[in-house]
Amino acid sequence: MSVLASGSKGNCTVISGAGTSILVDCGMSCREILRRMAMVGEDPAKLDAIVVTHEHIDHVAGLAVMARRLKIPVFFTEATHRAWERMTRPRQTMTYKQWLEKVQREKQERAEAATSGSGLGGEESLAKSSFIEAEPSVIDLAACDPATNDSADQNEKRDPAFLPAVEYFQAGKPFQIGGIEVNPFTIPHDAADPCGFVFHAGSESIRMAVATDLGYIPPNVKLALRSVDVLLLESNHDLEMLKDGPYPWSVKQRVLSRVGHLSNDAAAEFLQRDYDGGAHTIVLGHLSESNNLPELAKMSAERALGDRLRLLGNRVLLAQQEAPIEPICL
Ligand SMILES: [Zn+2]
Numbered sequence: 001m002s003v004l005a006s007g008s009k010g011n012c013t014v015i016s017g018a019g020t021s022i023l024v025d026c027g028m029s030c031r032e033i034l035r036r037m038a039m040v041g042e043d044p045a046k047l048d049a050i051v052v053t054h055e056h057i058d059h060v061a062g063l064a065v066m067a068r069r070l071k072i073p074v075f076f077t078e079a080t081h082r083a084w085e086r087m088t089r090p091r092q093t094m095t096y097k098q099w100l101e102k103v104q105r106e107k108q109e110r111a112e113a114a115t116s117g118s119g120l121g122g123e124e125s126l127a128k129s130s131f132i133e134a135e136p137s138v139i140d141l142a143a144c145d146p147a148t149n150d151s152a153d154q155n156e157k158r159d160p161a162f163l164p165a166v167e168y169f170q171a172g173k174p175f176q177i178g179g180i181e182v183n184p185f186t187i188p189h190d191a192a193d194p195c196g197f198v199f200h201a202g203s204e205s206i207r208m209a210v211a212t213d214l215g216y217i218p219p220n221v222k223l224a225l226r227s228v229d230v231l232l233l234e235s236n237h238d239l240e241m242l243k244d245g246p247y248p249w250s251v252k253q254r255v256l257s258r259v260g261h262l263s264n265d266a267a268a269e270f271l272q273r274d275y276d277g278g279a280h281t282i283v284l285g286h287l288s289e290s291n292n293l294p295e296l297a298k299m300s301a302e303r304a305l306g307d308r309l310r311l312l313g314n315r316v317l318l319a320q321q322e323a324p325i326e327p328i329c330l
Pocket residue numbers: 007008011056058059213286
């Protein structure tokens with residue numbers, strides 16, 4: 001596991017094993033992700049797929065450009081994909097005059113098609129013209145990343161939500177990407193259909209989990225996180241710092257809610273009461289820059305682990321926003 005970035009400004013993690021490499025989320029620009037991969041010796045050419053936890057911008061900012069550039073499939077739940085498309089495609093609004101012109105144009109095209117040939121042609125031209133109308137305005141991809149411009153075909157230029165391939169999964173139903181079995185589980189968070197993942201490299205019997213962006217840890221997540229070897233767990237905020245901190249009250253409410261983010265205390269409570277103690281490494285992630293201190297998060301987790309810290313590994317690391325951390329290799 002290589003955590004390239006973790007926090008509200010961008011999230012991205014590489015999971016590799018059994019000859020397969022997966023990128024979990026793409027919350028930074030394509031260029032920045034590639035730069036950080038190079039820093040930790042990860043080869044982008046080896047990536048087989050991208051899996052997306054949820055559609056918040058800190059998890060998808062570089063998604064389309066990255067997927068196109070590497071020509072790899074993106075795995076979403078259907079609801080997350082739809083939500084991502086909605087926010088990626090600029091909304092089209094039409095004046096009444098434009099709408100009237102559009103209707104007139106379509107009517108004329110239908111009439112022309114009907115007189116020039118078969119009824120089928122009319123259907124076709126109708127479908128085609130409404131398809132073109134429904135397309136979003138042209139976005140110049142060169143503005144996102146000049147390197148993609150050469151290979152960008154018409155689809156990519158026309159549609160900012162264009163992806164080379166999309167695969168759907170459902171929470172609770174494991175699926176396979178190359179040699180890695182992916183087990184998605186539902187997490188409580190204010191997105192369309194947010195998921196955490198356990199990645200199981202079957203041939204190596206190693207399990208790595210990503211569980212960030214969750215308001216609390218419900219029973220299904222506790223169950224999913226049993227017997228993992230590496231756990232990336234959210235430790236977002238210190239409750240006191242959040243309460244006294246700079247956020248407006250509405251944002252504080254959101255973070256604290258059951259669909260917000262996990263506090264140091266909540267992460268510690270899980271580690272103390274429910275965690276089975278078998279992990280080699282626990283990485284604390286998605287730390288708030290305004291409402292947490294790395295030392296506080298680490299101290300709180302280590303205190304919760306108590307004696308198990310020495311006995312069974314359970315090394316505690318801190319993921320960072322600004323730089324990748326040393327890859328965790330088992
Ligand atoms: Zn996030």
